[in-house]
Amino acid sequence: MTKRTWTTCWLTPMLAVLSLASFAAAQEFSTSDTNVGYIDSAFVGSKIRFRFDSAYDNPTPDRAEFFYRASTAATGSPISPAEPQVDYQEFWTYLELAVASNVSLFVDAPVRMVNPEIAANTSGFSDLQVGIKGILLESDADMLTGQIRVYTPTGDASRRLGTNHASIEPALLYARRLSDRTMLESEFRVWVPLDSTVVPQGHFAGPVLRYGVGVGHDLYQCVSPCGCESKKLTAVAEFVGWSILDGLATVPATPTMATIIDVDGDTIINGKFGLRYTQSCHSVYVGYGRAFTGDVWYHDIIRAEYAIRF
Template sequence: MGNLTGNSIWARFAIPGALALLLCAVASAQELKRLPPVEPADAETQAVFNMPTEPPFRFNTTPISFESQQPLPSPPETPEVVPIGPPIKIAPIEQQQPWEDWGAYQIPLNGCSTCGECRCEPCTATTRAGRFLWLIQHAVCCTDPCYEPAWRPLEDSAFFVNSARPQGTMRFRWDAGFGLSTPDRAEFFWAKPGRGPSPTGVYVPDVDYMTLYQYTETGGKKFSATFEYKYMEVDPEGAPHGAGFGDMTIGTKTLLFDNGLFQVAFLMKTHMPAGRVSRGLGTGHVSLEPIVVVGIHVAAESYLQIEVGEWIPIAADPTYGGSILHMATSFNHTLAYPAPSSPLIGTLELDTWSFQAGAYTNSLGQATSASGAMYAQTSAGIRWFICKDYDVGASLATGVTNQHWADFLFRTDFRVRF
């Protein structure tokens, strides 16, 4: 075999390559013939990656014309008159006896309220007196289902009257009394001469005092327990000055009735001797004090606090010690709202103490019967509820009878609720 030259080698590979390219071109032409024709794209449409195939939404910018709308019909010249029929006759009001006409009531008497619940039983009375008694019975025994018991500032604003509703409270109170006469009367303020402060003269005509109280109340919605202690400073006329801790008081409070109109509670206080008797810081004996407290809603922004209590000394001096009937009333009224949910409430109060037994030392140094006497004082105060948990207030009391506990008593409160 002869030797292969360079030209013969390229010729041997070029011929098969050309045939392969020709076959690929023929196959591509046949594949293109089988594809569907492609429509030309709109000139305004731009190629966007993953562009949707739906046509774009276009607003109709043609102006609206009102010329083609039909005009509204004009009103008739003479309006049509529709007869209303014959007048309705109202039955005459039945004649009632004078004792039956006790006023009308604007509350439902069918036994059901607007909260979807019913009272104990519907009212079947036909007279006003019967409906009145039915309302009293249901107010006491069947609480309105719409009523939600809750502490409210207006119910707890008095300075010298207890509140009916139990509420967790810590109170700091400061009293400054001037000119308290006959302090040994019935051994209510301090003990008789000899056991209590010994006068430098014949008797102690009056005394000035200052007292700081710390009061704590804790419990639930219907019951609470209370504890109070005090630090006193007494400055009597004609007797040595004294200062120190005074007697302590523990008690309980039970809410008996509670509805939207009134609340009734029972308090039981026990005053225990803890102060130094010879310095006038205590009475030297135990005292019990049952109290009934009533709260009445007289108006939307007015409330009445009432209490009646009996102070009963135990193991007191047979001659000087005696029971005292205490009654107090406070009228509370909202004066303003310096801020939302922050009322400013004013109070007007009247307190009386009726001495049922006991004695006191007169200007001759002799024991004189205290039975039948009455002390009375009035007070005016103002209390600001900063918010639901805090309030501050001050009150000024003065005696209105010839003999009284203090000529002037200035009281300030700061309370925290929890």
């Protein structure tokens, strides 16, 4: 299936359902209700978030050109040979603005630091992401939100800071209140590259399914007598997966040569565990993630974030 067909198949219905958001009921939840640290939140509102990731041991960082551009010499790229593993850190600044009670626009701006084993370390601005969220269905206990995220090739791909192509990612996000202390949140996303590095073996970039479910349980809750301030400490467990539908990757064959492999069908599953402390409009999250499968984006990841809604 061509990339144009993929884009049409997923973008058209998502645009249609997002257009229905203006008819959704007024939002019952508060953006402070979200507990997850890795799954995209279904809640819509105005907030700013600062996030830091430190990830370790990515053995195929150009897999499907999801993280950065293909790095083998066979592509004519200046970044070769293939790295045996890459560590990286990313700083993210996320701004979401509600343009209605049930629709918001967002921008996610990353700065990346890459630590390869062979090449020199590099750092700089990565691929900017922008998008729209809209509540599709809502009740007192449930919320279903449509989201479209666009990845723009603003990072310098020759320095491992981006993919060198635009991508689009429609998503469905869901939240359900299981009790006054427990919240379930989930996501289903489809990342579709709009271009790709091409080699004799085919296109490096390929569609990637992402899906996840997370549960947050409040270990501690406190509401002031006047109701103007609340505090809670939440334990969060998330399970996130990626299934690659097409694409290639490079792996080292010798210290100076790389081999291109097919990654169609690769599946990656991670467990994410953390704590979130929320006080009124402020929220702090700290968590750790670990790969459960042989195929990985990283073996371990540490995440910390601070968010404030307004």
